Amino acid sequence: MSDSPVDADEVQHVADLARVDLDDADADEFAAQFADILDYFAALDEVPEVDSDPELVNVMRADEVEEGLSQDEALQNAPETEDGFFKGPSVS
Amino acid sequence: MSSDHTDAGDDAHNAFITEATIEGDDDGPLAGRTIAIKDNMSTDGVRTTCGSAMLDEYVPPYNATVVDRVLEAGATMVGKANMDEFAMGGTTETSAFGATENPAAPDRVPGGSSGGSAAAVAAGAADLALGSDTGGSVRNPASFCGVVGIKPTYGLVSRYGIVAYANSLEQVGPLANTVEDAALLLDVISGPDPNDATTNDGGADSGYAAAADGDVEGLTVGVITDLIEGADDDVVETFQASLDDLEAQGAEITEVSLDSLEHAVQAYYVIAMSEASSNLARFDGVRYGPDTDAEGNWNEQFAAVREAGFGPEVKRRILLGTYALSAGYHDKYYKKAQDARAWVKQDFDDAFEDVDVLASPTMPVVPPKLGESLDDPLQLYLMDANTVPVNLANLPAISVPAGDVDGLPVGCQLIGPKFSEETIIRAASAVED
Numbered sequence: 001m002s003d004s005p006v007d008a009d010e011v012q013h014v015a016d017l018a019r020v021d022l023d024d025a026d027a028d029e030f031a032a033q034f035a036d037i038l039d040y041f042a043a044l045d046e047v048p049e050v051d052s053d054p055e056l057v058n059v060m061r062a063d064e065v066e067e068g069l070s071q072d073e074a075l076q077n078a079p080e081t082e083d084g085f086f087k088g089p090s091v092s
Numbered sequence: 093m094s095s096d097h098t099d100a101g102d103d104a105h106n107a108f109i110t111e112a113t114i115e116g117d118d119d120g121p122l123a124g125r126t127i128a129i130k131d132n133m134s135t136d137g138v139r140t141t142c143g144s145a146m147l148d149e150y151v152p153p154y155n156a157t158v159v160d161r162v163l164e165a166g167a168t169m170v171g172k173a174n175m176d177e178f179a180m181g182g183t184t185e186t187s188a189f190g191a192t193e194n195p196a197a198p199d200r201v202p203g204g205s206s207g208g209s210a211a212a213v214a215a216g217a218a219d220l221a222l223g224s225d226t227g228g229s230v231r232n233p234a235s236f237c238g239v240v241g242i243k244p245t246y247g248l249v250s251r252y253g254i255v256a257y258a259n260s261l262e263q264v265g266p267l268a269n270t271v272e273d274a275a276l277l278l279d280v281i282s283g284p285d286p287n288d289a290t291t292n293d294g295g296a297d298s299g300y301a302a303a304a305d306g307d308v309e310g311l312t313v314g315v316i317t318d319l320i321e322g323a324d325d326d327v328v329e330t331f332q333a334s335l336d337d338l339e340a341q342g343a344e345i346t347e348v349s350l351d352s353l354e355h356a357v358q359a360y361y362v363i364a365m366s367e368a369s370s371n372l373a374r375f376d377g378v379r380y381g382p383d384t385d386a387e388g389n390w391n392e393q394f395a396a397v398r399e400a401g402f403g404p405e406v407k408r409r410i411l412l413g414t415y416a417l418s419a420g421y422h423d424k425y426y427k428k429a430q431d432a433r434a435w436v437k438q439d440f441d442d443a444f445e446d447v448d449v450l451a452s453p454t455m456p457v458v459p460p461k462l463g464e465s466l467d468d469p470l471q472l473y474l475m476d477a478n479t480v481p482v483n484l485a486n487l488p489a490i491s492v493p494a495g496d497v498d499g500l501p502v503g504c505q506l507i508g509p510k511f512s513e514e515t516i517i518r519a520a521s522a523v524e525d
Binding site: 006011014015016017018019020021022026030033034036037038040041042043044045046047048049050051052059061069073074076077078079080086087088089090091092 | 149410
């Protein structure tokens, strides 16, 4: 695994970017698994560049006012609410 | 709603996460039929967990479009079916609510990720089921449980109200004991939906059930040799018998090779994980999700909620997707995966110049024993080799029982060009005869 693209520190860095706490044991296990998986993905390097013509069309419509969820319904699954708003952690 | 349909003791295979009854309309094409709904589809007033502790207590305030359609067609929902967490898995063992047992093969996995849906149908707990198929998640469990499953053309069926995993790949699909019943359910759920801009009118005014007439006279079937080579010998033998059967009924069998398929699993996982890492960012514990005692700023609290709410396979895919999209790796993984996806599409288009449908074993192996698969994630990903190319190319495919190996079900997969659902349904109905 000497040329492994990821070690436990790199896994912790990615986990930090993805906002997922990982304990050290998980990071070690993931590092070993990611080495195998990324090694397998590396074969994508053999894929030729392909000219593709995606059949994409814009789907447009005028905005219309429709009935939506009530405020109570929108908040019903939130662990914490206050005065009709979602309540999240402080930003800093 | 009421939840008096069955008590927990009746669900011997753990096919359901939540047993709850929602009565459908009195009349309609599905009147009198019972249906299991995969637990990643929103049901108004009935909890929808997606197989995850993250959504353990989540109760949607609205129905997914497909749920409205089956209820309006007269079906009665009998429960929310077990599944791999966030549909990430091929065995239903990553569910936070315990594994499902395969009713057709005791002590074996039912496949996944729609394993509860397939098991409910196989066990007779529901006449019909809805699953979702991102890389094989309808066809894989249909094959392992010995039932029929259809992955429709991308955009044929609305995804509104489905918990998103990899939007560009996934479709809702029907499972049933017969091709005709699966086709009838597809008739009900297909067609455009103003709430899902990726839907098209390919399924409007469809007559899929009527296509299950078994007439394959003159049909050309191309066997994908690349997908035979990696399959177990016993599985190939059983698959071959269903081809002989088709030939005896007037179909012409030829062989086809698609070079791009060597890279399909790699491309599928890079794309699916990348989309998942973005989609699952919404699970931060604010609008829904577990309440933790975590302290600190929002990043620290979100990271604590996500550690508590997600299981290992979901974390693995979020991290690998984040990695594949990160600066310095995007071109190496994500961009090449998109090239491979375009190549797979071209290969299929070219093949359909010469044949009407393509065929392969749905799964290269028989259902593994419970508890044997999760230690090596890469080996589990490779099990999807025969199903993921269809999702990359946005094509329709059906899995129909082909026979068994020592009592263990084997499925035959039939793939068609875009919007050729009637053709693959017709061919599959000849396989099951």
